[in-house]
Amino acid sequence: MSLRVPSNTSLRRLVPFITILSNVLSYLLFLVAARLLDRATYGETLALLNVVVVATIPAFAIQTVVARRTATGAVGPRLLRSSAIVGLGCALLIALASPVLVEFLHLPGYMGVISGALTVPPLVVLGFAQGIAQGNERWGLLCGAVLLMGVGRVAGGIAGLVVAESSTGALVGTAVGLMIACLFVLRPSVRMLHHSRLDETQTVRGLFVETAHAAHAHGAFLLLASLDLLIARNVLTADQAGWYAAGNVVFRAALWLPQPVATLLFPAMSDTRRHRHASRQGIAVVGALVAVTVGVCVAFGGLVSLVIGGNSFEDLADDVWMFAVAGGALALTQFCIYAGLSLQRRGRLTLVWACIGAEFVAAYALGFGDTPHQLIGAVAVIVAISAVIAVAQALIESPERSRRPLGAKVNATQASQAGPKTTEPL
Structure with missing residues (x-):
């Protein structure tokens, strides 16, 4: 057998x-x-x-x-x-x-x-x-x-x-x-x-340039994903920053839960013939996961706060849904960034940098960093607006306008028609 x-x-x-x-x-x-x-x-x-x-x-x-x-x-x-x-x-x-x-x-x-x-x-x-x-x-x-x-x-x-x-x-x-x-x-x-x-x-130069662009995209996004916690650590008291850090666990759960969607669809989105269908399918799935996550946090906030930190963070129960909204909105923005990177487009990064600037202004200039509740409320509003704009861009843009990557002369169709595979010198 x-x-x-x-x-x-x-x-x-x-x-x-x-x-x-x-x-x-x-x-x-x-x-x-x-x-x-x-x-x-x-x-x-x-x-x-x-x-x-x-x-x-x-x-x-x-x-x-x-x-x-x-x-x-x-x-x-x-x-x-x-x-x-x-x-x-x-x-x-x-x-x-x-x-x-x-x-x-x-x-x-x-x-x-x-x-x-x-x-x-x-x-x-x-x-x-x-x-x-x-x-x-x-x-x-x-x-x-x-x-x-x-x-x-x-x-x-x-x-x-x-x-x-x-x-x-x-x-x-x-x-x-x-x-x-x-x-x-x-x-x-x-x-x-x-x-x-x-x-x-x-060429190696082409690899480094492409990697630098990808690092810029991921770096800007991860900076945005971590910025509110870093600001909280800087402007709040140690006790308040600890409360915010506990809520940030929900933020990250809502952000990373839809991550497999981009992983599975990235090869399809890299093909201009399949890009539009794959990106729309991904937006629908990510949106559904975000809605479920926020709904669970609204309905079971007390249980969520208990799981996160036990009895030490009972006062988090009424606010976990705001962390879920912020993380979920950022998840939608992230998927749209991946969809752009699959076609070597980086225009959507403008939204990310706009959000980074807006969070700094909200926390340091407008006074929304005075309490942890004000800070997460401001962050949720900022990233929710960016998600709406990013999704609209992803649905409207045509994949046929994509640029050919630096140094690349072989597209997906040509690759499928090429001869036997060769060994790469390391």
């Missing part, structure tokens, strides 16, 4: 489940921290974990570029080596920025930020692996890479919290866990890269 190996189509259905599971695992770290730490230290820990979110910018950029290039047959020489340079360079930048981050976030020392910098190289390796799998529609490898990233990050972070009971311990553990996770995905992703079609017309 032989075991039946799941087909690639069956594995594709697992992608949303695995992605959601990975995100749910991430919230275990927040829940453990809420129960081990006091409010002030919890706020500090959440602020530092947002440094790790910033550290995912190069990883997301590499994943986007690698996925698009493998999906369209535009893989260039030295792709892996160039990705490694991006990861190491970004880690160095975060380390150099540690004095500024320590001052702005009122942190007790540099080790937490340095540990956040150490997460960048393994995150880039994991992003590279996910991009290779996503572009080739190899859903088994994608599921494995996503799950390993979630388990490594959370298991390491929890271990660090248990041992040290400090924000620095959580960040050190997270870095170690991610390094272990990337060891498992590096070999199969490199093997798949060797079987990818090589386009000799692609």
Whole structure:
């Protein structure tokens, strides 16, 4: 009797489940921290974990570029080596920025930020692996890479919290866990890269330029996704910032719950013939998930606050729905940004920067940063307006107006008609 190996189509259905599971695992770290730490230290820990979110910018950029290039047959020489340079360079930048981050976030020392910098190289390796799998529609490898990233990050972070009971311990553990996770995905992703079609017309410069544009897009979005928590840490009292950090868990749940939709539809949206249908389908699914999330928070706010922080955050119950609205609106904006990136369009980033500027003005100039309730209310209104505009742009724009990427002379149709695959020099 032989075991039946799941087909690639069956594995594709697992992608949303695995992605959601990975995100749910991430919230275990927040829940453990809420129960081990006091409010002030919890706020500090959440602020530092947002440094790790910033550290995912190069990883997301590499994943986007690698996925698009493998999906369209535009893989260039030295792709892996160039990705490694991006990861190491970004880690160095975060380390150099540690004095500024320590001052702005009122942190007790540099080790937490340095540990956040150490997460960048393994995150880039994991992003590279996910991009290779996503572009080739190899859903088994994608599921494995996503799950390993979630388990490594959370298991390491929890271990660090248990041992040290400090924000620095959580960040050190997270870095170690991610390094272990990337060891498992590096070999199969490199093997798949060797079987990818090589386009000799692609240049390393073109790769770096495209990665820079993708990093700009992801960086601006992640800055927006983390900005309200960073502002709260800067302008509110330690106790208030801890309350806001607990509510931010709901914000992130609403933001990342629809993430598998973009992951699954990105290859289809990269094809101009399928882009319009895929993007509209994605907007409908993401919108439905957002509506359900907000509805649950409105109906069961007390239960949600109890799950997040136990009895320490009972006063959060009446406000969790505002965090859900803010996170859900940002999820819609994120999907529309992915839809634009699939066709090498970056005009929608203007909305992201407008929201960033609006949050600064609201918090520092208009007085909406005086209390945590005012701050989340202002953020929810700002990102909801941006989501409406982003969805309208995505529905109206024509995919035929997309530009040809830098150095790319092979589109998806030509790639499907090309000859045998060749091995790429690393």
